[in-house]
Amino acid sequence: MALPANVYKDLEDIVGSRNISGDPAVLDSYRYSLAHTAIHLGPFFDTFTPRGACVLLPGSTEEVRAIVELCNKHKIKFKASSTFWSAQGFPSEDDTIQLDMRRMDRILDIDKKNMFAVIEPGVIGATLQAEVMKVGLNTHIPGSGCSCSTLASATSYFGSGPSNLYGGWHYDNLLGLEWVMPTGEILRTGSLGQGCGWFCGEGPGPSMKGVARGFLGSKGSMGVYTKCAIKLFAWPGPECLPVEGTIPAYRTPLPDNFKAYTVAFPSWKAWADAAYAIWDAGIGYLAHRQFNMFGRDLKFAMVKILTDPTKTLSDLEELLADPEVQEITEQSKREFQIILVGMTKRDIEWQKKAFDEILERTGGWKVEAMDEPHIHDWVLLYMIRLGHKNLNLVFGGGYDGCFGLLGAADYGASNAEEAALFKKKWEKRGAIVDAGGDCMMGPIGGQGGGGTCLWENFTCFDSADRESTEGTFEFFDACTRFGLEKGWGVGMEKWNAVARGPDGKTTSKKKRDTIHLGSPQPSVFRYQHRVREAFNPNDLGDAYYETLDDT
Amino acid sequence: MNGKMTDLMNIVKEAEIIDDPAVIESFAHGYRGDVPMRPMFMVKPKNTDEVQKIVRWANETCTPLVPVSSGAPHLRGGTVPTAPGSVIVDLSGMDRIVKVDRRNRLALIEPGVTYTTLGPELKRHGLRIAMPLLPRKNKSVLTSLLEREPVVSPRYQWNMMEPLRALEIIWGNGDKFYSGGGVFRGEKEEDWKRGLVPVWGPGPGQLDFYKFVSAAQGSMGIVTWASVKCEVYPECRKLFFVPADRLEEAIEFVYLLLRYRFGDELFLMNKSCLAYVHARNADELESVKDTLPSWAVVVGITGGHILSKDRVEAREKDIRDIARGFGLKFIPQLRSLSGKEFGERIMRPCEEPYWKSRYSGEVQEVFFLTTLDRTPGFVAAMNEEADGLEYPAERIGVYLQPVHQGVGCHCEFIIPFDPDSRMDTRKTEELIRKSSLRLSDQGAFFSRPYGIWADMVYDRDAGTKTATKKIKEIFDPNNVMNPGKLCF
Secondary structure, X not given: OOOOXXXXXXXXXXXXXXXXXXXXXXXXXXXXXOOOOOOOOEOOEOOEOOOOOEXXXXXXXXXXXXXXHHHHHXXXXXXEEOOOOOHHHOOOOOOOEEEEHHHOOOEEEEEXXXXXXXXXXXXXXXXXXXXXXXXXXXXXOOOOOOOOEHHHHHHOOOOOOOOHHHHOOHXXXXXXXXXXXXXXXXXXXXXXXXXXXXXXXXXXXXXXXXXXXXXXXXXXXXXXXXXXXXXXXXXXXXXXXXXXXXXXXXXXXXXOOEEEEEEEOOOHHHHHHHHXXXXXXXXOOEEEEOHHHHOOOOHHHHHHHHOOOXXXXXXXXXXXXXXXXHHHHHHOOOEEEEEEEOOOHHHHHHHHHHHXXXXXXXXXXXXXXXXXXXXXXXXXXXXXXXXOHHHHHOOOEEEEEEEEEEEOHHHHHHHHHHHHHHHHHHHOOOOEOOOOOOOEEEEEOOOOOOOOEEEEEEEEEEOOOHHHHHHHHHHHHHHHHHHHHHOOOOOHHHHHHHOEOOOOOEOOHHHHHHHHHOOOOOHHHHHHHXXXXXXXXXXXXXXXXXXXXXX | OOHHHXXXXXXXXXXXXXXXXXXXHOOOOOOOOOOOOOOOEEEEOOOHHHHHHHHHHHHHHOOOEEEEOOOOOOOOOOOOOOOOOOEEEEOOXXXXXXXXXXXXXXXXXXXXXXXXXXXXXXXXXXXXXXXXXXXXXXXXXXXXXXXXXXXXXXXXXXXXXXXXXXXXXXXXXXXXXXXXXXOOOOOOHHHHHHOOOOOOOOOOOOOOHHHHHOOOOOOOEEEEEEEEEOEEOOOOEXXXXXXXXXXXXXXXXXXXXXXXXXXXXXXEEXXXXXXXXXXXXXXXXXXXXXXXXXXXXXXXXXXXXXXXXXHHHHHHHHHHHHHHHOOOOOEOEEOOEEHHHHHHHHOOOOOOOOXXXXXXXXXXXXXXXXXXXXXXXXXXXXXXXXXXXXXXXXHOEEEEEEEHHHOEEEEEEEEEEOOOOHHHHHHHHHHHHHHHHHHHHOOOEOOOOOOOHHHHHHHHOHHHHHHHHHHHHHHOOXXXXXXXXXXX
């Protein structure tokens, strides 16, 4: 259904004719496949999210406010997105107005002393990082990569990534926030609301930032966040990342106060022991199990390909047959990457010694092959910048995560092998990439200072192949059953499915209620329902804000 | 014994109910403009079930409840009843340290656990908790964290709620709720081994439930248990001072330490404040004060559990070099003030008398959040206000505590007064009132609005006031939890 002409005209008056479109071709470019984290589109899977009623590109908070007020007047649903990561950034209801926030892309302030930046939604991690490095600071880049909106990550979804450990995840980093609430009223949290600056998001008294986001954000279902301040952290490196090499083997040679290691362990218990010891010692700048996303059996061969511009994927088979590659693959089964960064020479020297001591105590070892200069510097660039998200899709054009065990290091470590074995059996059926079962990746330190890990098991497949595509969905269904059976809960392969059904549209209330009633604490969703009633009385978002009616 | 008391006794049979006039009267002191109300009686629940029954009873009978966890004296007025017929819910008897888990560095504590009891128990497990500066011996750890009291170690504060994590909450409507990772509360030892532990603070879900009870002065519900994140008890530690004649000279140095996250304990004090911490009584205080520099940065260095001495040595050299770069001295002894002794002192709760009250017997505080670079302006404004009222500005202790890894700074003025002098008391009250308004106009963020600050902040920010009232309506629809506080 097209918008009534008078509503379209009113919206056009707000944003200007260049920043609105109801053209079906344009609107179709604002649709997405149903996958949780990536693209599944192909000839055998072509279910899109619903087409929007129109798309708007607002240029200011005032314009956003006027749009939201108009939506309330006409009871039209709306959904804002900045860099459109996954189906969650797209509407699940027909005739929703889509707000593309890319025009609001200014870095409004960088407070060097107090270590924060004030940004608009269209500012991506790469831009912010490049700007703040000029003044000796860095920004946390979430796992979705540096092309994603920093504000969206901090306010609306999760915000976790390799630099959680030192930089804090974006939950930690979100300071003052400007929020056009679902009614069109503007809430400025913490010190901002008092006119005292952006440095604090909490209070006065009970913190209303807690309405804007919890463990997760509201995924575009509760108004529009138009500005925020993001906490930064020290960058004791050059003002600009030096980049050398040829695609895809770009690398960054950094001074001696930067050191990247890949370390491996004889058991998962030892792996977890090391994680705890690193957190206790307070060392490390970034720590992630990163390259295992290519799979336990393939990762080192893939690193060889990606660090050598003369090699392509077609060299994979040959590399896998190389005894040296096999040996390194075998020795790095249970590994992770860690980057130590010293603020001074003494600091890096102490961190290195402490890290060696941790390896000694836990029986771990450095994977020497990953210390080759061209690989070492490639790892630095990869981890610091997180600009290689295309590699998620490298094997067959399709990928998604499954399981996603989240908790203390012991939790994932005690279940990892079982999850890997389960996947390995499915890999042998041929639908998904045979990578060794364990393709689990995620942060060593899910929050500032450590304490938790995330274990996302990457599943790669060929999105242009019917058997592969259908087999992958069959595998995901099996993952969910297995996760429930093991008490892990529904894995990330189905996180999207709570709000959106297989037709791309909002899941039935009955189904959502069943899921929410089966959760460990259904009252979480009952309270979210009450908050939605209070703050979004016309219910102009979608089911990504998860609610359960009072009974 | 009134009817309500009898009713409640029948509901919570095991709980102690007290109507001793002396006890009841102790809660009825006015504070910063609050009109004091004598509570009806006090109830001391022993467990969560009793707390839940009390809150449900309060809803049925429209009885205001005022939760209290710390022992007297209560300095900020959060526990002064401001509605008639209130019942004090004294949680000090719920004082179990339920669990200390070394591996996950978590402690599960009830509201009656004080820093005095928690510290030694954590040490036994090789742990410690980032503490506020010299809390009273009977100060509830949980209250301190819920009220977002700043801690002396900003480097461990990845967010403003740290080190508070999961909570068990009885909301004002009587519901029991687990925030954060509280559903994994480790009731079985096996769960701890498998890593099913209450390590997350945020959420669960898309609301941040623990933020609704933070800095709420008990107006949203009663927290009956919390998990808190601990730090490794260091094998080796040292404490140094960096004296400065002017605050501005020290600030740039502190900023660099914050940026590098050097210094486990890191804060600034003027000489009055240093003297209040150091001296044992008023006589000693005056003689100590004259020997101290105008300002000092306090820097603690700890060595953790791995290569402890090496770490301390490396940090000491680095920080000394940094101080030298700013033309400052980095010294272990400040006249009669030994860094070692000072370090040991700030790692424990305060000995009696309470350090802020040592000068004149009583104290008022003005505190707020700002950024470190703006603090000299606030100090100047406070001094001007004091001069204007002929309050001796040299008495005012200034404590500047960087928070959230240096993004913000807690700025606190400690204003002693003689409670037996009507003039001194009146002057102090006037100073609090006038300076609060001026500092607020100047950009001070009164993030924890006690007493007269509540109207001041909520009148400035209608959006937050409206949102806060909506949240209150959801979690405490009958307004039984500490009515009259904040904007309720």
